[in-house]
Every structure is written in structure tokens, then in C-alpha cells.
Amino acid sequence: MRTARFANLPWHVICWVLGISFLLPLVWMFSTALKPPGLVFETPIRWIPDNPRWYNYPQVFEKLPLFSRFFVNTFYVTLMGASGCVLSSLLVGFGLSRINWPGRNAVFGMLIATLMLPGVVTIIPLYIIFRYAQLVGTFYPLWIPAWFGYAFYIFLMRQYMMTLPRELDEAARMDGAANFRILWQIITPLCSPAIATIAIFAFLQHYNDFLGPLLYISANEMFTLQLGLLWFQGRFGNFWHLVMAASVMTIVPVLVLFFAAQKRFVQGIQLTGLAGR
């Protein structure tokens, strides 16, 4: 027993060193967020402040009252985007897995083709199109695309639906149920793992989106958290303790989601190889 434990020691040491390095940026952020301004750049660094200054957090809102508004904006965009992703992937995934129709393989081929297309080529034309539609400066460009469905999420849902037994819909079809009812009443309840995975990734994608708001949002009161944090850093860049408190606040929702749904994260990545970013 004893020797076995010592045989593991090198492994634990390596994991510890790597783990600490991976956590270092976050720990620095959380620690600095609790420091008074004078001690931010103390060397050698003091990881646990003697008198944690919780007041830094309310002070972010005092300096920039709009910061609470950024939360509302971000959650609005995130909610609209994530629900669009879930609904569209349910519909399209169903059409690509549980209905037999002549064009199915062609559409699936299209889906695979768009999976790997680099988005950089559409940034400019899409901006101009949204500008023609008078939608620049609104939240619409940030979540409308989600309602058409992203290839990754549709792919994930389709793969999941393919694993459900055929007999389920055939029995319902015998009873004369329409496809939409089969999807809604039989398939959707069985797809909750896939739905949860898609919802989580779509949440992250919209919550962390930076380029979208950067291009389409210019009014300060419409900023999302990502833009807001950058703005805050630009205006109060000398107050690093406050910038870090603001950063912590933008990260906490993501961390909460991650810890609440860790299993789904891992499953989702394994299913699609989809990155979290």
C-alpha cells in the first residue's frame, strides 16, 4: 500500500504544478479584486490580502452605474441566442434524422460543409447586410443567426436523435400522429441530455461573444459585459483592483454554470469536439 502511494507521488507533483499554473491567472484576478489600490503591485505578491476589501465590488457599480445594465443586456442576448440554438437544432435535427425524405442527404452534406468553413469571410458582408436592414445598433444581429441554427449544434442533436430507437415514432405514426407532434411529445423529452449540452454551449458562446457586440453595438447603455469590461478597463485602467473585481463578476456566471453542469460539458465536447470558446 505504502509503496503504491509513493509511486504515485511524481504524478501528483506534476499535476499540482500544472494545476497551479493553470489556475494562476484566475487566482490573481480573485486576489487582486480584494486588495486596496496601493497593494495591487506589491512584490513579492501576497496571494491572500490581509484585510480583504469587499467594498471593491460595490465600488465598480459606483464608478460605472451602467455595469448592472450590462448584465441585463448580456443575459437578454444570451437567452435569445441559446433558445434559438436549442429550438432550431431540435427542428433541423429531427428533419435530418427521423424523417425519410429524398433531400435529406443533400441537406446533411450542406451541414457538414458549413461545419468547417472559417467565419472570417462573412464578417464584412454580414455587417453590410445588417446595416442595410437597419439593424446595426440593435441586439438582433447578435442572436438572429442562432434561430437559423448553427451547424455544430444541429450536428450534435442529429447524432443524438439517431441513437433513439425507430420504433418510437413508428408506433406514433401508426396512430396517425403528425411529425411535429412526434417531435414535440415523444422525441424532445428523450433528448434532454443533448438539449442541455447545446443550451450550455450556446450560453457560453453568446455570453463570451466579443466580436459581435464590438461590431454591432455602439451605444454605451447597450453594451454587453464583454464590451463593458473593456470599456471599464479603458476608463479606470489605473484602478486594477476594480478592473479585477469587474472581471470576477463577468466570470462568476460562467463558473457557476460550469460547476453546475460539468458532466454535460465533458459529454458535449466528446460528442462534437466543439471548443468552449
Added chain:
Amino acid sequence: MTASQRRDLRDGILFTLPFVLGALLLWVGPMLYSLVLVVLDWNLITRPDYVGMKNLSKLVDGRDPLFYKSLYNTFYFTFFSVPLQLLAAFGLALLLNQPMKGLGIYRTIFYIPSITPAVAFAVVWIQILNPEWGILNQILGWFGVEPIKWLFDPAFTRPAFVLMSLWLVGPQMIIFLAGLQSVSPELKDAAQIDGANTWQSFLHVTIPAISPIFFFNLVIGVIGSFQVFTNAFIMTRGGPQDSTLFMVLHIYRNAFEWFDMGYAATLAWVLFIIIMIFTVIQFRFARTWVYYESESSN
């Protein structure tokens, strides 16, 4: 065609309509439109002028030296960050593939940096890389390394960006881990019975078995790293001396700071084609090193 076949055709079209419409409106249409932009000189405000090949020739004849600079920076970043990320992700996955206690915690820790919002990530790293009080220089100081100016020294900005990218290998690590866990134990046992030691069985059983995963991570990694943008935009604004001016940042500036839509669209097409070429090359070469179980059984 029976009534139910007709109904299925109609429903198939209806159910997949959002995606098909989206592909037309958000991909095909914009791409075609973007091709038109290539021959225009347009600042979005005045009327667009037809300029033929002028935008393209600007790329080739050196009137935009920043294009070559951004091309170099992007290739530099891709060339170093993708292989190092793959190695780091694979190394971490191997570590986590041991039957040890605390795996879940380590997996969580290695994964967390990849979900931090990019702005917060960038803002923290500005401080970590600070020449005077940053933690990185403090740690390097323990080993006798002189303080490095990181984001203020053009020679060190790109290595700093490569270094930061290693914190984001969480998703790749989990894909590798899933692959390692699906390598069939029978194969490894068979190798051992044939007299292979651990290293040989790793080299001849594990590595071939997960080569498709290497390939997948490589393709996705290259596509992603060619489009690197956010950190450069937030942390260095492309500087110092344009050492972090990556292609997407150059495209962004041309389009949304200088409003040269035609030229920016041309740059975007060039980057698109570069990425496509690299993807195709990788698929071509895949045959020589990626091992698929189903193929070999034939």
C-alpha cells in the same frame, strides 16, 4: 408517391428550412456578396466605385506592407501555437488517463481557463506579463531569468501569445482523453502478450488508435489559430511595431476603422483561401499518418 411519402417530403423540407435558409442568408449570400466587394472601392457612405483588380493588386505589389507583416505574424502564431497546443493537450490527457485519485479535480482545473470570457482573460494576462510586477517575471526570476519585457518588446510579443494559447487547451485535452479511454484494452493486452513493453505498446497501439483525434484537433486548431484576433485587439492593439498585427485584426482595421470595405473583403478572402488550402493539404496528408480501424480491417 404515397400520401405519407408526400407528407414526409413536405415535413423534411419544413423542418430543415431554418438551416437551409440560414445557409443561404448567412453563408452563401454573404460570400457571393463579399466577392462583389472585392472589385469595389467603398467606405459605406459615398457611392461604391468599381475598381476592378485594384484591391487585389494592392495586396501583391507591396503597397500595403502591413499585409505581409500580418501574414507573417499569423503564420508564426499558427506554426508555433498549434503544435505546442496539441502536445500540451495530449500530455495533459496522458496525465489524466492514469488510474489516480483526484482526476476530476485536475480535469476541472485544466479546463477552466478555456471558458473564461476572452476580455477578462486578456485583462488578467496584461498584468501577468507586466515587466515590473507581473507574476511571470517573478517566477522566471527564481530561476535567474532577467525580467522580460513581454508585451513591450516586439521580439517577445508573439512568444507571449503562443504561451497564453497554452492555457486554452482544455477542450482539446478532453477530446484526447476521450480517445485514450476508448483505446481497446484487448489490443494493449495483445501487444503485451506479444512481448511489447509499455513504451512499445504506447507507440504502436495507442498512438495509431488516437491518430484520428490528433488529426481532428490539428484541423480545428489550424482553422482557429489562423483567425486569432481578440487578445491582440485588447492587449496590444497589434503593437508594438505591428508585431501582433494578425490577419483578422488587419481585416478588422481596414473594414471598421478605415472603412475600406473592398480591400478588407479582399483580405478576408485571401485568409479564407489560405485556411482552405491548409485544410485540404491536411486532409491529403491524413492518408499517410491517420489510422482508421475500419479501413485496415478490409
